[in-house]
Amino acid sequence: xxxxxxxxxxxxxxxxxxxxxxxxxxxxxxxxxxxxxxxxxxxxxxxxxxxxxxxxxxxxxxxxxxxxxxxxxxxxxxxxxxxxxxxxxxxxxxxxxxxxxxxxxxxxxxxxxxxxxxxxxxxxxxxx
Numbered sequence: 028x029x030x031x032x033x034x035x036x037x038x039x040x041x042x043x044x045x046x047x048x049x050x051x052x053x054x055x056x057x058x059x060x061x062x063x064x065x066x067x068x069x070x071x072x073x074x075x076x077x078x079x080x081x082x083x084x085x086x087x088x089x090x091x092x093x094x095x096x097x098x099x100x101x102x103x104x105x106x107x108x109x110x111x112x113x114x115x116x117x118x119x120x121x122x123x124x125x126x127x128x129x130x131x132x133x134x135x136x137x138x139x140x141x142x143x144x145x146x147x148x149x150x151x152x153x154x155x
Contacts, residue, residue: 076122
């Protein structure tokens with residue numbers, strides 16, 4: 028049986044802290060009066076995912092063909108366009124997991140806020 032140890036590095040800790048801060052910021056923005064402020068973080072995350080997918084596709088296209096020697100064997104390799112498109116789509120979807128999480132946070136807190144606002148309006152009408 029293999030012993031697999033998980034190493035928690037400083038970079039992983041920084042990424043975790045950054046993720047928590049971003050989610051707290053999303054909760055704060057989702058609770059504000061303006062419904063557009065809660066859409067800021069999902070829009071930023073979507074933009075980041077577009078840039079990441081575009082850069083990934085460009086790297087794959089630039090490194091599309093390889094001709095050379097590996098371990099004394101002459102090798103020619105060309106990556107197909109369907110492979111490049113598939114891998115780029117996968118990167119895009121994976122990068123948009125954070126976008127989905129931000130949208131879920133936004134939806135939950137906006138619905139809660141809208142329900143509270145509706146209850147308050149009903150109370151005001153009952154008093155009047």
